[in-house]
Amino acid sequence: MKVGILGPRGTYSEIAARNYFGDDIEPVTYPLITDVAEAVEEEKVPLGVVPLESLREGSVGETLDALAWLDIKVQGEIVVKVTHHLLGTEDTELSEIKQVLSHRQALAQCKKFLRENLSDAELISVTSTAKAAKQISKMRKPYMAAIGSRGLADLYDLKILRENIQTGKENETRFVCLGKEDHEPTGNDKTSIVFYTKEDRPGILYEILQEFAKRDINLTKIESRPSKEALGDYLFFVDLEGHRKDSLIEEALESLKPKVATLKIIGSYQKRF
Structure with a gap:
């Protein structure tokens, strides 16, 4: 099976891909994270593996941008212990x-x-x-x-x-598997979304997040990222527990639509941590 990775051979992306799929894969290397994501979008490869966030340095902006703007889904996550x-x-x-x-x-x-x-x-x-x-x-x-x-x-x-020159004893990086479709429910899932608020006014973010709180849906990550349209203009990335096909999550996501200008379900996939 062909899997797009950040190249050349030997990257942590390749390690993550082999951890997830096993050694029986054909890695297809690309020089940039965006190139991997675009190859999946254009169906040059069926799947791709890219880094999303590290324990020490946080999220990878290039990956967030690809998830927000390209026609791709997250169908899995892989956590790799990184030793430099x-x-x-x-x-x-x-x-x-x-x-x-x-x-x-x-x-x-x-x-x-x-x-x-x-x-x-x-x-x-x-x-x-x-x-x-x-x-x-x-x-x-x-x-x-x-x-x-x-x-x-x-x-x-x-x-x-x-050996072991990284700061701190623990150093892990979260990778995501990209595809054209996400994963079917497993009973232990996570869903990632990105949205853009319809208007900038006091309380709008609270109103949006409240839709999850009142349904007892746990949010595991909230992060903003510049929209690149104007200074001070942001996209919001949210990870939540559960699958997009779960009735309460379907209801919550539907309730967001009148409050946001755009809403993209990045994907639902099995939770690994």
Whole structure:
């Protein structure tokens, strides 16, 4: 089965895809999260796996934008324990490293280590941890290092210079599986929606969220994201417990329609955490 992932090979997106589907998949790599989402929308691949949020650095804006504006659904979520390592082409002393490449979230998740040990190194953001590893493997410069998973060291013939450099003992990232349809009810589900308020006035958000509270529907996440239409203009993303086909959730979502300008059900899927 073909599954679109953030490439190149060896990213945490690939790890998440294999955790979810098993090893019997054919990963199709794309350079950007948006590219993965558009490939699913255009049915170039039936499914895609992309990061949605990390424990340390919060939501991935590019994924939220894709979910809001593209004709795709979330049909599953995968939680992956992320362990970052400092990778190099040879056994280089930290004082010799002048450039560190990785995805911006990985750089942020390792900021304490970088500040304390590589404060003079240039931090270079690339589109994925795997791209960083692939790039330094190709360049073979001892002053260049990458941050990524242990698997990247094997995949790109790199050495692990320092292990477990992420800030804090726990570091997990939530990935989502994208498709054209979401998941049928399992009895342990979550639903994600995004809406845009019809008008900006005091109490409008309270009125919307009240529709869930009075039906005893638990909201597990509420987040705003710029609409990109005007400054101060926001979309609201909400995760709630239950499936969109549950009668109370159907009723609640129907009650929102007069209060919002747009409402999109991003998807209902089995809850993993």
